[in-house]
Amino acid sequence: MDERILLHMKSISKSFPGVKALKGVDLEVKKGEVHALMGENGAGKSTLIKVLTGVHIEDEGEIYFEDKQIFTNTTLQAQKCGISTIYQELDLIPELSICENIFLGREIMKKGIIDWKATQKRAKEILDDMGIDVEVTSILSSQSTAIQQMVSIARAISINARLVVMDEPTSSLDDKEVRVLFEVIKKLKAQNISVIFISHRLDEIFEICDAITILKDGERVGYSLIKDITKLELVSKMIGKDASQIISRKKSYNKDKMSNENIIVTKNIVRDPKVKGIDIEVKKGEVLGLAGLLGSGRTELARLIFGADLPQGGELYINGKKEKFNLPKDAIKKGMGFCPEDRKIEGIIPNMSVKENITLAILPRLTKMGIVSRKEQEKIVNKFIQALKIKTPHMNQAVKNLSGGNQQKVILARWMCMNPELLILDEPTRGIDVGAKKEILDLIEQLASDNISVLMISSEIEELMHACDRIAVIRDGKKVGELYAEEIGEEAIMNSIAEGHQSFA
Numbered sequence: 001m002d003e004r005i006l007l008h009m010k011s012i013s014k015s016f017p018g019v020k021a022l023k024g025v026d027l028e029v030k031k032g033e034v035h036a037l038m039g040e041n042g043a044g045k046s047t048l049i050k051v052l053t054g055v056h057i058e059d060e061g062e063i064y065f066e067d068k069q070i071f072t073n074t075t076l077q078a079q080k081c082g083i084s085t086i087y088q089e090l091d092l093i094p095e096l097s098i099c100e101n102i103f104l105g106r107e108i109m110k111k112g113i114i115d116w117k118a119t120q121k122r123a124k125e126i127l128d129d130m131g132i133d134v135e136v137t138s139i140l141s142s143q144s145t146a147i148q149q150m151v152s153i154a155r156a157i158s159i160n161a162r163l164v165v166m167d168e169p170t171s172s173l174d175d176k177e178v179r180v181l182f183e184v185i186k187k188l189k190a191q192n193i194s195v196i197f198i199s200h201r202l203d204e205i206f207e208i209c210d211a212i213t214i215l216k217d218g219e220r221v222g223y224s225l226i227k228d229i230t231k232l233e234l235v236s237k238m239i240g241k242d243a244s245q246i247i248s249r250k251k252s253y254n255k256d257k258m259s260n261e262n263i264i265v266t267k268n269i270v271r272d273p274k275v276k277g278i279d280i281e282v283k284k285g286e287v288l289g290l291a292g293l294l295g296s297g298r299t300e301l302a303r304l305i306f307g308a309d310l311p312q313g314g315e316l317y318i319n320g321k322k323e324k325f326n327l328p329k330d331a332i333k334k335g336m337g338f339c340p341e342d343r344k345i346e347g348i349i350p351n352m353s354v355k356e357n358i359t360l361a362i363l364p365r366l367t368k369m370g371i372v373s374r375k376e377q378e379k380i381v382n383k384f385i386q387a388l389k390i391k392t393p394h395m396n397q398a399v400k401n402l403s404g405g406n407q408q409k410v411i412l413a414r415w416m417c418m419n420p421e422l423l424i425l426d427e428p429t430r431g432i433d434v435g436a437k438k439e440i441l442d443l444i445e446q447l448a449s450d451n452i453s454v455l456m457i458s459s460e461i462e463e464l465m466h467a468c469d470r471i472a473v474i475r476d477g478k479k480v481g482e483l484y485a486e487e488i489g490e491e492a493i494m495n496s497i498a499e500g501h502q503s504f505a
Contacts (some may be wrong), residue, residue, distance in 0.1 A: 003067070006031045007052075007163055007193050008486075012061035014047055018393065021047040022447070023218045024061070029163065034185060036226070039215035040238055041393070042044065044199060048215070049165055053085045054078040057350045065160065084156035085165040091150060094141035099123035101140050102155045105227045106499040112488070126154045130184045141447050146177030153184060164188065165196045170204060171430055175293065200437070201460070202231050214238055218276025225336070263422050263453045269314030275299040276477035277314065282400045284424065285451040287444060289458065289468035297477040298457045299341055302424045306338045307331040318422075332361060341426040341457070347411045348381060350400035354392050355381045357399045358413045384413035388443065429463060441466050 009027040013020070015157075022044050024349030029035045039045050041292050049234075050056040052063065052144065063070050065081050072078040078085075092101045099120050102145060121137040132150050140148060149169060156164045170178045185195055185208055197209055201362040203336045213235045214222035222237045232292045261284040268277045274297040282288045290298040303309045305316065316323050318334050328338065340346035347358055359366060366373050366380075381395045388409045392402055399410055408428060415423055425444070429437040444467050447454055458464050464471055474483035483492055 004030045005064075006033075006066060008064040009048070009052060010046060010062045010064065012051055012063075013059050014051055015059055021218050022028055022051070022058075025215065025220050026219070027213055027220070028223075029196060030211070031162075031194055032189050033211060034189060034195045034197055034209045036194055036209040036212040037198050037215070038205065038234065040405075042217075043215040043238070044218040045215055046167075047218075049085065049167065049196070049198070052078065053083060053165065067168070078277055079159050079161075082160060082162035083165070084154055084159055084161035084163070085167065086152045086169055087167050088148075091139055092148060092155075094139075095182060095392050097137050097489060098127075098134065098137040098140055098151050100305075101151055102126065102136075102158050104155070106159065111358075123154070123156070126157055130154060130157075130187060132180075132184075144177070145182055146173050149173065149177075149181060150184060157188075161193065163194045163196065165198075167198045169197075170199060171329060178204070189351075202234065206231065207232075213316065216240055262306065264455075265317040266301075267315040267317070269301070269304055269311060271314050271318065272312060274477050275304060275311075278474070278477070278479050279338050280472050280479065282453045282455055284421075284453055285448050286470065287448050287454040287456055287468045289456050289464040289471040289473055291458075291461070291464055291471050292474035296474045298474050300477075301425055301474070302338070302426055302455065302457060305331070306336060306424055308338070316489070323438070332418070335418075335421035336424065337418060337420045337422070338424045339411045339415070339426060339428055341430065343404075343407055343411055348399045350408050351398055353396045354385070354390065354399050354402070354410055355395040357382055358417065361414050374495060380417050381413075382460055384417055388413055388416075389439065404441065407436075409443075412440075412443060416447075420452060422455065424455045426457045428456065428458065429458070429460070437463070439477060444457070 004029055005026065006430075007029040010349065011024045011026065012022050013024055014022040024311060025048055027048065036473045037045050037048070047056060051058045052072060054075040054077055057073055063072060065083070070077075070081050072081065072083070093104065096104070102123045104118055107114045109115060109123065110118070120136050124445065127134060127136065127150070130153065131152060132147070132154075134143065134147055140151060143151075150412050151165065153166075164491065169181060173181060188195060189487065197205070199205055209226050211225050212218060212223070212229065212234065213481050214234065216238060221240075262281045263284050265279075265281045267279055269279075270328075271276060274295075276297070276303055278287065278297070290296050290301065296442060300309070304311050308329050309461075310326065316325070323330075325334075328337065331338075349360070355377065359377050362380070363372060371395070378395065384390070385395065390402075390409045391406050402410065412423075428444070429440050441463065443453055444456065448469070456464070456466075458467075469484070471483045472479050473483070
């Protein structure tokens with residue numbers, strides 16, 4: 001075997017009842033390499049990683065690590081081999097200190113008790129090597145998401161990992177925090193530590209990775225050095241067809257045809273410390289985007305509009321009438337729906353079925369004398385499974401077993417079956433693949449053509465260009481700019497943010 005190869009997963013197959021998730025997949029990762037693992041949701045990425053890290057046991061195939069065959073039948077065995085995983089949802093304990101989290105389950109002991117002095121010293125050494133300056137005795141929950149992500153990496157390194165698997169590590173980070181993470185990855189490379197990097201953000205893949213393996217429908221359909229493949233070629237291999245329409249798509253906008261009728265207007269709406277007097281209006285059938293950096297106040301504004309939080313000042317008008325929402329149910333009664341940023345925590349009810357998740361908001365309409373009409377419920381669910389092309393074996397499948405893109409469609413179906421006037425979509429494509437993104441963006445376009453208004457938050461400027469008629473730029477809790485579709489672009493948005501920053505400096 002090539003002495004430069006750290007990991008070789010050879011002809012890995014894995015089946016679940018009714019599904020062959022992996023079909024003889026090969027994966028080779030070199031020492032000190034950042035290797036991207038790409039594919040649509042359901043392509044087999046998660047299953048392959050779970051086989052590698054001991055969550056699943058392969059049906060067929062072999063795994064070689066540092067030139068020796070290994071058997072990772074448990075996560076502990078994988079860790080002992082030098083393989084560590086950082087999941088999209090951080091598996092840390094917020095109430096404990098940073099150093100406690102780093103050595104959780106592997107505490108440094110002295111005479112039968114934890115040696116706190118040695119623990120803190122070693123934790124500081126690891127973080128210093130990563131270039132992270134933070135007090136190791138501070139409680140984890142008091143730190144930013146970026147620091148928490150770094151602590152997760154420090155925990156991985158503390159087991160003397162030779163290979164670190166990063167599953168969507170940037171999904172909750174802003175641009176500045178991503179830069180910090182990338183510097184840490186470069187330092188891991190310098191120490192000859194390899195990284196398997198999973199992300200749906202193509203720009204990140206092309207910036208930080210050296211090589212790429214592409215999966216589709218449980219099979220390896222491509223391998224390339226990053227320098228030898230284009231974004232278009234990558235996406236085309238992922239989806240199995242020409243992706244030029246997805247890559248080049250941009251929404252056209254006719255200002256004259258846009259309705260003058262406002263569905264929603266906010267006037268000087270305030271909630272300290274994140275929302276400091278924002279005026280926006282959303283017109284009938286319009287997709288209004290909220291652009292801005294992480295922490296700018298976009299999500300907080302959306303929550304105020306939906307009644308999830310109460311404003312401390314300002315006014316809210318729905319169809320020209322002044323309203324005050326004390327709870328989300330008040331907004332729902334006025335024809336509003338809200339797909340939250342974190343679908344797994346605030347969106348889906350994971351252990352409930354697809355059917356129950358879709359009809360959650362309309363149960364009162366389906367209930368008579370305390371009994372739900374199953375016939376009517378199933379009729380509605382079937383309609384939206386077909387309309388939104390939700391991939392599920394049946395409507396009684398637990399929604400937690402669906403891919404991220406299909407979970408997002410279930411949440412959209414929940415509100416669409418209410419015939420809403422306004423849908424608030426907070427990061428509607430976060431953590432889903434390119435093909436599913438296109439389907440979600442197509443759905444947003446369809447909503448607008450059906451005269452449903454959409455308020456959309458996205459950290460990806462390309463998505464805003466694809467979906468929005470107009471964009472309001474938010475900076476430090478204030479609206480600092482407004483752009484129409486023909487003006488929307490990365491440079492224009494970033495210039496608007498920068499100018500807003502200067503005006504409040």
